[in-house]
Amino acid sequence: MAGIVRRIASRVLGEDAAKKIYGGMDVVGDIAIIRKPVDFNDIDVFRRLGEEIIRSVKYIRSVWLAVAPVEGEYRLRKLIHLAGEKRTETIYREHGCVFKVDISRTYISPRLSFEHIRVAKLVNEGETVINMFAGVGLFSIIIARHARPRKVISIDINPDAYRLMVENVSLNRVEGVVEPVLGDALKIIDLYRGSAERILLPLPELALEALPKAVDSLRGEGFIHVYDFVRANDKKAALDEASRKYAGALEESSHVDAFNITYGRVVRSVGPRRYQVVLDIWVRKS
Numbered sequence: 001m002a003g004i005v006r007r008i009a010s011r012v013l014g015e016d017a018a019k020k021i022y023g024g025m026d027v028v029g030d031i032a033i034i035r036k037p038v039d040f041n042d043i044d045v046f047r048r049l050g051e052e053i054i055r056s057v058k059y060i061r062s063v064w065l066a067v068a069p070v071e072g073e074y075r076l077r078k079l080i081h082l083a084g085e086k087r088t089e090t091i092y093r094e095h096g097c098v099f100k101v102d103i104s105r106t107y108i109s110p111r112l113s114f115e116h117i118r119v120a121k122l123v124n125e126g127e128t129v130i131n132m133f134a135g136v137g138l139f140s141i142i143i144a145r146h147a148r149p150r151k152v153i154s155i156d157i158n159p160d161a162y163r164l165m166v167e168n169v170s171l172n173r174v175e176g177v178v179e180p181v182l183g184d185a186l187k188i189i190d191l192y193r194g195s196a197e198r199i200l201l202p203l204p205e206l207a208l209e210a211l212p213k214a215v216d217s218l219r220g221e222g223f224i225h226v227y228d229f230v231r232a233n234d235k236k237a238a239l240d241e242a243s244r245k246y247a248g249a250l251e252e253s254s255h256v257d258a259f260n261i262t263y264g265r266v267v268r269s270v271g272p273r274r275y276q277v278v279l280d281i282w283v284r285k286s
């Protein structure tokens with residue numbers, strides 16, 4: 001797929017422009033999303049590229065241009081239709097699970113695929129997991145299908161994400177394990193104080209703010225997975241910076257008896273000297 005698109009992009013846009021497009025394309029089900037480089041404003045050129053993709057790649061039915069980065073409370077992208085069917089809903093498959101998604105109304109990124117299965121493999125039998133920023137349920141449902149949790153409380157504030165999460169729970173037959181909840185996780189989490197072994201914070205913009213609430217919702221000790229953006233000169237420095245930030249916050253908390261950052265990795269690069277980082281943090285409450 002990547003090779004074909006790269007060849008089409010080189011033919012339509014020229015080699016230099018094609019290089020910029022290449023790293024910025026996602027395929028979600030049968031929809032391709034091209035990220036517009038900031039210095040490229042001729043939409044007609046992208047339409048030609050979209051039409052070529054539809055002609056040459058049989059399983060792509062719809063092509064969209066993301067004209068701005070993911071933004072706002074619901075983490076959505078502004079999209080312009082380029083070619084093929086004018087449709088934003090599709091079926092996305094990951095790790096043997098099936099997800100109904102809407103690329104314009106809900107957050108969805110295939111770039112988190114490795115993280116979804118990595119975290120699922122860490123979950124022990126009988127755990128209660130709380131996913132505070134669940135989107136359409138990818139982490140939660142993949143955990144329910146690949147591990148044996150007792151419960152996965154799966155919260156999102158976006159009504160469209162909640163609606164699709166409910167559908168995805170039944171599509172993947174994990175009713176009774178994954179419990180979709182609609183609302184502000186920073187408030188709802190208070191209902192789950194002292195109840196979970198593992199908390200997921202997959203929203204960089206709120207992860208640090210959510211951290212004390214995540215600690216409170218642990219039963220005694222457990223793991224918190226934080227996703228955050230950090231500025232740094234390289235990947236090693238990015239991990240050091242994220243570790244400093246979260247260690248600092250946990251050291252200051254009177255609710256934390258002990259903690260250990262057991263793992264960290266750079267999930268992806270999100271701009272010049274800007275990285276998305278995940279930390280797995282074991283915490284024991286005081």
Ligand SMILES: C[S@@+](CC[C@H](N)C(=O)[O-])C[C@H]1O[C@@H](n2cnc3c(N)ncnc32)[C@H](O)[C@@H]1O
Nearest residue numbers: 073074107133134135138156157158184185202
């Ligand atoms: C980066 S996305 C989550 C991605 C998802 N975990 C996945 O793997 O596909 C962040 C989600 O947090 C939701 N969100 C933002 N603020 C929230 C809040 N205060 N409470 C609950 N959900 C929130 C957004 O609607 C969005 O769906």
